[in-house]
Amino acid sequence: MTSAPDLFQSQLQETGQAVETLLDTLLGPAPLTRETTRPDRLLAAMRHGALGGGKRLRPFLLVESARLCGAAPSAALLAGCALELVHCYSLVHDDLPAMDDDDLRRGRPTVHKVYDDAMAILAGDALLTLAFDVMGRPEIHEDAGVRLELVTGLARASGLGGMAGGQALDLEAEGRYEADRKPLVLSDASIRQLQAMKTGALLLFAVEAGGILGRVDTKTRAAISSYGRAVGAAFQIADDILDVEADSATLGKEAGKDADRGKGTLVQRLGLDAAKAERDRLARTALEALSGFGVEADMLRMTARFIVSRGH
């Protein structure tokens, strides 16, 4: 008999491989209608930034939420790839010397190290742009209105009022723009808002997109949104805890950098133990949000548990 964690891991892995295959196709060399040509070097930089890495947690959440909401997993997978392209672009830009200045990502040199800053900027731009192209494709849903709701939702989750805005607030939290360059002391509420934007918005959108695809009623939508908000917040706290606890070898990136920079994390604000308690409280909130569902929500429940217990 397969245990629940094994079932979850095999499902996560399977979806991850499907995402990889689909991204490989989406980033193929042949130009599409209305494209002139796909320049080799730019395409290679985009592929370096998008392929061969990550748990693909956002597409996984989207696919599993869609399954719960009665939408076709294959369509959800393509929407998940559009979302993943946005996540990948954000990593390519965040790693730039002008931003977080990271040389390693998942144990490999970052895009700007393999190519250069200019090509990394363009590769990020082009990954972001491609995301909206992909999200508009007819394979995702027969109703253009549904696809448009996904396009708009993705834009809002990613833009100035979402991920990009959260990253901007994070730069301020580092104290970059203080005259004496001291880190700002952020309140709990400010840190939570920053994190809800920086990482929470895309994770929430992943879950909500499943509901959009399944055209669920208001009550179901509220339940999955509540789940999405809680796992989004739990994910970031878990990440900050990992960053403090892990060493470079395990994590494949330079650990402890966030703390060095004085970024506003809840770990720093509350201490490690209180942060762990908060992470676990959020996981319980996520599970409670799904209390109206039966076994069909088990995969999302396992995802919430995975998020707070993962080692890397």
Place this chain on the structure above:
Amino acid sequence: MTSAPDLFQSQLQETGQAVETLLDTLLGPAPLTRETTRPDRLLAAMRHGALGGGKRLRPFLLVESARLCGAAPSAALLAGCALELVHCYSLVHDDLPAMDDDDLRRGRPTVHKVYDDAMAILAGDALLTLAFDVMGRPEIHEDAGVRLELVTGLARASGLGGMAGGQALDLEAEGRYEADRKPLVLSDASIRQLQAMKTGALLLFAVEAGGILGRVDTKTRAAISSYGRAVGAAFQIADDILDVEADSATLGKEAGKDADRGKGTLVQRLGLDAAKAERDRLARTALEALSGFGVEADMLRMTARFIVSRGH
């Protein structure tokens, strides 16, 4: 009696002011549904990159093409603003030290000079993202399928097979990636393809978007596309000629920089006189493409003449 050039200039100015007003609203402080908050500093950087400048030629082309194609100018104006947001993001990123390294744009310090590189990267990212949000808004067209065609068209024109790809090819044309760092010698055809992507794609899309909004027949669409391709190509050659001839004071940017970098322009490849002849030939091609239309296409005809005759 108002002369044709006066009529054109007043129309261009009027649309430009309408674009400015609408962009000012789109970049207002209040968060939209699904946005958390709009961080002050990021919003200010975006506004610096998008407001107070330029002829707004792309929205103008879109509005005039839409008018010719029987679509409502007010809806076309909003679509034009979405397009202009993409243009503005590209300028913010192109001006970065890692890219073209320009300190001045339209006589003002560039975004990365006023803020810093990180904020300029994020401001560009968020302008690009906002463009797709705006292009999906119901005010643009009642039919979601039409808006989705605009979203996809904008993505293809802007991405790896369009503008971003053209910029990547341009970096290669500078010889950045040659071992001995000598400029590549590009063929006429390669230069034309590079330019069709780098600047032509957005100008062509501006014109085609009018046809999408007006749901024109295949023949009309082919005619305006032919016009759009020709004015796009003419625009870039005219720009390269201006760059060689103008001085910094007139142009508001550092003149002659392209030539210093050994970029592949047709001026450099063919010489100034032959480039001017080619620019004028393309303008004639643009006018011929409109030969099936009557006076209702006069504004687009004047636009073609303006593009090849403008002093700055």
